[in-house]
Amino acid sequence: MTITQHELESRLWDAANALRGPVDPADFKTYVFPMLFWKWISDTWVHEHDAAFDEYGDDLDDEIEADFHRFELPKGTLWSEVTEKVTNLGAEIAKTFQRIEMANPRSLAGVFGDASWGNQERIPESALLGLIQAFNKIRLDPSTVSHDLLGAGYEYLLKNFADESGKKAGEFFTPREVVNLLVEILRPKPGESVYDPSCGSGGMLVATINQLRESGKDHRTLRVYGQEINLTTASIARMNLFLHEIEDFDIKRGDTLRAPAFKAASGAVRQFDVVIANPPFSLTNWGADRWTSDPRAICGVPPAKNGDYAFVQHMVSSMKSGPGRVGVVMPHGVLFRGGAEAKIRQGLIEKDLLEAVIGLPPNLFYSTSIPACLLIFRNRKSAERKNHVLFVDGSTRFEKGKKQNRMSEDDVRALTEAYHTGKDPDGVGGANVRLVPLKDIKQNGFDLNIGRYIKVAAEETADLGTALVAYADARQHRIDTETVMFERLAAAGIDLSVFGVSGE
Numbered sequence: 001m002t003i004t005q006h007e008l009e010s011r012l013w014d015a016a017n018a019l020r021g022p023v024d025p026a027d028f029k030t031y032v033f034p035m036l037f038w039k040w041i042s043d044t045w046v047h048e049h050d051a052a053f054d055e056y057g058d059d060l061d062d063e064i065e066a067d068f069h070r071f072e073l074p075k076g077t078l079w080s081e082v083t084e085k086v087t088n089l090g091a092e093i094a095k096t097f098q099r100i101e102m103a104n105p106r107s108l109a110g111v112f113g114d115a116s117w118g119n120q121e122r123i124p125e126s127a128l129l130g131l132i133q134a135f136n137k138i139r140l141d142p143s144t145v146s147h148d149l150l151g152a153g154y155e156y157l158l159k160n161f162a163d164e165s166g167k168k169a170g171e172f173f174t175p176r177e178v179v180n181l182l183v184e185i186l187r188p189k190p191g192e193s194v195y196d197p198s199c200g201s202g203g204m205l206v207a208t209i210n211q212l213r214e215s216g217k218d219h220r221t222l223r224v225y226g227q228e229i230n231l232t233t234a235s236i237a238r239m240n241l242f243l244h245e246i247e248d249f250d251i252k253r254g255d256t257l258r259a260p261a262f263k264a265a266s267g268a269v270r271q272f273d274v275v276i277a278n279p280p281f282s283l284t285n286w287g288a289d290r291w292t293s294d295p296r297a298i299c300g301v302p303p304a305k306n307g308d309y310a311f312v313q314h315m316v317s318s319m320k321s322g323p324g325r326v327g328v329v330m331p332h333g334v335l336f337r338g339g340a341e342a343k344i345r346q347g348l349i350e351k352d353l354l355e356a357v358i359g360l361p362p363n364l365f366y367s368t369s370i371p372a373c374l375l376i377f378r379n380r381k382s383a384e385r386k387n388h389v390l391f392v393d394g395s396t397r398f399e400k401g402k403k404q405n406r407m408s409e410d411d412v413r414a415l416t417e418a419y420h421t422g423k424d425p426d427g428v429g430g431a432n433v434r435l436v437p438l439k440d441i442k443q444n445g446f447d448l449n450i451g452r453y454i455k456v457a458a459e460e461t462a463d464l465g466t467a468l469v470a471y472a473d474a475r476q477h478r479i480d481t482e483t484v485m486f487e488r489l490a491a492a493g494i495d496l497s498v499f500g501v502s503g504e
Contacts, residue, residue: 003144008153011138012036013160018130023123025164030232031123032157034097034112035131037239040140040150041071041100042079047141072103083132089125091118110253111242113235147245151206154243158201158236162366163403174203174278174329175364177407182276182327183207184416185358185376191221192273192323197256197314199226202237204276206244224249225272227256257310258287260296262318268295271320278329281372283307299347300340308334309344316353316377325355326377331370332359335448338479346446349389349438353377356390356419359450361398363405371395373450376419384422389441392418393432393454 016032023031052068053060066072076082077096085092097112116122140150155176162173188194188208196204205224212219224246228234234253241249252261262270286307291297296317302309308330315326334341335357348354356376363369397411414425424433436453444452 002146003138003149005149005152008138008145008149009156011134012153012157014137015131015134016157016160018134019123019127022127025161027122028164029158029161029236030113030115031131032161033154033236033239034115035135036140036154036157037111037243038097038100039079039135039138040243042073042077043139043141043144045069045071045073045078047143071100071108074099074103077103079135083136088118090120090123090128093117093128110231111235111238113232115232147243151240151244154240155203155206158203158240165366173201173366175366175404175406176203176207177409177412178278178329178360178364179204179207180211181407181412181415182329182374183211184412185356185374185419186274186276186325186327188212188222188274190218193223193225194274194276195224195262195270195272195318196226196277197260197275197311197318198277198279199228199237199251200233200278202226202240202251204278205237205249206240206246208274208276209244209246220248222248225262226251227254227261229253229255255287256314257283257307258290260314269314269318271318271324273320273323273325275315275318275324275326276328277311277315279308279311281308281331282333283310286310299344299351302344303340306337306341309341312348312375313344316348319377319379321379324379326375328375328377329360329372330375331372332449334375335373335450342446345448348377349441349446349448352381352387352438353379354389355381355385356392357448357450358392358415358419359395361395361405361407361411363401364398364407366404385435387438388435389438389448390419390422391434391436391450391453393450394418395450 012032015036016028019028019031048068048070049065052065056064077099082092082096083089094117097117101108101111117128139145145153158173159176182204188211190212194205194208196202199205205226208224209219209222212222224241226237226249228237228251231253234251238249238251241251250262254261260269264270284305284307286302286304288301288304288307288310291301291310294301296310296314298313298317300309302313312328312330312334315328319326334345354375355378356374358374358376360372360374362371365372392415394411394415397414398405398407399411417423417425418433422433422435426432432454434454440453441448
């Protein structure tokens with residue numbers, strides 16, 4: 001008997017709510033996703049076993065049956081065999097996960113994460129029993145739940161967990177409308193490779209697969225790769241891809257800026273057709289000391305207290321020559337900040353790698369209310385966009401929400417169309433879209449602030465986030481001006497201590 005999406009989502013959320021009270025909602029994902037994944041592979045294994053027996057009957061042996069199974073489940077590791085135990089249940093589950101991982105070293109090593117299942121202060125046995133009882137109401141084999149349905153259910157849980165986690169959600173979840181916009185802009189093709197250097201829960205990689213499926217193209221030839229620093233989140237990404245019936249993927253755990261996991265035989269970072277990411281904004285302590293001789297610093301070393309341009313340059317270094325393209329979410333500060341970042345920005349523009357700057361609405365993200373932007377880079381730009389940068393102002397394309405704003409499908413479509421055509425989708429005469437020659441950007445000191453090139457959006461749309469960006473811009477301008485002034489005063493032999501400034 002099949003199940004509807006609404007029924008599946010309702011039962012999955014009931015399972016999560018079984019933890020409410022003793023477990024912090026921000027930690028729901030740590031426990032719910034491994035249990036969901038285990039229930040899925042266990043129910044599927046039983047379904048595959050029944051199919052094998054139906055075909056071979058008493059002639060069925062272990063060698064024949066192995067061909068029916070995607071994963072090997074050692075005896076005693078099925079959901080029904082473990083969850084009925086009455087003592088030390090958490091410890092038994094931990095042992096079961098370890099046995100399953102060891103039986104499938106190439107595909108499932110580390111997939112269940114590192115939750116402390118036996119620690120009853122973290123997850124009391126009563127909460128664990130409630131979680132099991134909720135999952136007992138759901139059969140997750142292919143005859144009941146299709147991969148599409150199960151993948152959608154997983155995404156539903158991710159979104160709900162993000163809502164419950166508040167600002168912490170920025171570490172693992174990007175609003176799906178932003179993901180879809182980036183994917184529609186970059187448009188991965190069958191046979192291409194897609195790489196996310198800060199893949200979180202794998203949402204961007206899944207979205208590339210889904211786009212090909214929905215457009216009727218062969219998604220099975222797409223190869224996806226990701227790196228994620230957080231162990232639990234990296235595990236969630238792997239489970240996400242498995243549940244979406246994606247097999248040709250490789251998710252590595254580690255620090256992308258300090259130790260990129262994907263390398264070519266030459267030792268340089270490996271290159272991909274499509275590089276897509278929403279990295280952590282303005283990361284401090286990102287490993288600047290290692291970048292003084294790093295070949296990824298193609299236009300300079302970013303400041304030690306801000307890793308935005310480290311991620312940008314890593315991604316640009318990771319795109320293939322020819323078809324290579326990059327789409328990255330960044331805070332507006334990357335468009336105008338001075339110092340080392342200004343030099344890097346200038347270098348990327350002069351190399352004619354930057355194709356587009358797309359301003360997003362404010363308050364879309366869980367981690368910040370400040371508006372963000374998309375930077376699009378191409379190794380080989382179209383003839384009409386060579387020596388130009390396309391600016392798109394999407395700051396007004398949103399629907400107001402209680403906690404967060406959101407973009408509708410029409411908003412995503414409009415910005416996608418603006419990028420691909422270079423024309424204002426609303427037909428206002430180019431007020432929101434403009435193709436700017438590099439010489440004009442040079443005249444503005446390589447400042448990419450969207451307001452310099454496009455008529456500023458209506459004043460009534462301004463909010464705290466927009467005001468903060470404007471403040472940051474003005475503050476940085478003042479700091480840069482003061483730095484030049486103090487350098488000139490020092491060169492003239494004037495004691496800077498009278499200004500409260502060290503002369504060192």
